[in-house]
Amino acid sequence: MDLGISGRQAVVCASSRGLGRACAEALAGAGCSVVINGRDHEVLERTAAVLRDRYGVDVTAISGDVRDAAVREALVAVKPVDILVNNAGGPPLADFRDLSGEDIHAGLDANMVTPIALVQLVIDGMTERGFGRIVNITSASVLTGIAGLDLSSGARAGLTAFLAGVARKVAGDNVTINNLLPGNFDTDRQASIIVTTAERTGKDTDQVRREREAAQPAKRFGHPDEFGAACAFLASTHAGFITGQNLLMDGGAFPANF
Numbered sequence: 390m391d392l393g394i395s396g397r398q399a400v401v402c403a404s405s406r407g408l409g410r411a412c413a414e415a416l417a418g419a420g421c422s423v424v425i426n427g428r429d430h431e432v433l434e435r436t437a438a439v440l441r442d443r444y445g446v447d448v449t450a451i452s453g454d455v456r457d458a459a460v461r462e463a464l465v466a467v468k469p470v471d472i473l474v475n476n477a478g479g480p481p482l483a484d485f486r487d488l489s490g491e492d493i494h495a496g497l498d499a500n501m502v503t504p505i506a507l508v509q510l511v512i513d514g515m516t517e518r519g520f521g522r523i524v525n526i527t528s529a530s531v532l533t534g535i536a537g538l539d540l541s542s543g544a545r546a547g548l549t550a551f552l553a554g555v556a557r558k559v560a561g562d563n564v565t566i567n568n569l570l571p572g573n574f575d576t577d578r579q580a581s582i583i584v585t586t587a588e589r590t591g592k593d594t595d596q597v598r599r600e601r602e603a604a605q606p607a608k609r610f611g612h613p614d615e616f617g618a619a620c621a622f623l624a625s626t627h628a629g630f631i632t633g634q635n636l637l638m639d640g641g642a643f644p645a646n647f
């Protein structure tokens with residue numbers, strides 16, 4: 390399917406690896422120029438080189454922490470920004486009793502305040518030009534409590550609620566804001582959860598991985614490219630009538646009827 394966004398400019402935060410990278414790849418594959426970002430300069434440059442080579446599009450690499458206002462300004466400096474994919478690392482697994490005030494503020498900063506600040510930077514340009522697509526990578530933890538991920542749930546639910554009203558305000562200018570909620574995807578974050586669980590339970594990592602996959606209705610983790618494809622669709626011209634929505638991608642793990 391032609392997504393109708395060839396030549397559009399996309400900014401994808403935290404995209405040197407994992408789900409963010411998969412979104413950047415899918416958008417580059419649809420012909421978008423992409424601005425990518427990550428904290429590790431070398432990894433980011435390697436990702437940029439792969440994207441240029443594979444898709445033949447303009448790729449700008451901005452290294453740095455997306456929580457840093459100067460990094461955010463640099464990310465949106467390549468204008469006009471037609472598509473924004475908000476992403477940042479999630480909080481580490483922790484018992485909520487052990488979270489300090491500082492930890493809680495850091496989680497809110499990464500997963501709520503930072504994406505809102507980026508929306509503030511790009512939204513007026515999008516409404517003026519009559520085209521904009523914003524996709525926020527949140528988490529299945531918005532819908533259901535997950536042990537140790539209470540801060541992820543709280544910060545991302547805050548983002549979701551904050552932007553729900555904004556989405557309705559800008560819908561008339563062909564600007565959409567949607568959230569993608571990953572369940573268990575096969576990324577470095579997943580690998581680090583497997584290592585932590587193996588250490589805690591004394592099992593080996595292969596066994597933990599097999600057990601975690603077997604516990605999914607789909608009997609596997611999601612592939613990052615499946616996630617990227619959904620992101621590119623939400624960013625496409627075809628998705629102009631979809632806004633303020635939360636698309637759960639979890640292979641059936643959340644057992645809701647509706």
Ligand code: NAD
Nearest residue numbers: 403406407408427454455477478479528573574576577578
């Ligand atoms: P990942 O750790 O595999 O990759 C994250 C990438 O973002 C890395 O390249 C990292 O360097 C970069 N990054 C992290 N924090 C950053 C920051 N502050 N500024 C700039 N770059 C930053 O993670 P992932 O699995 O791709 O997850 C992406 C998001 O989705 C995270 O918020 C995660 O909590 C959430 N999530 C992931 C899963 C999953 O199964 N993978 C499930 C639910 C939620």
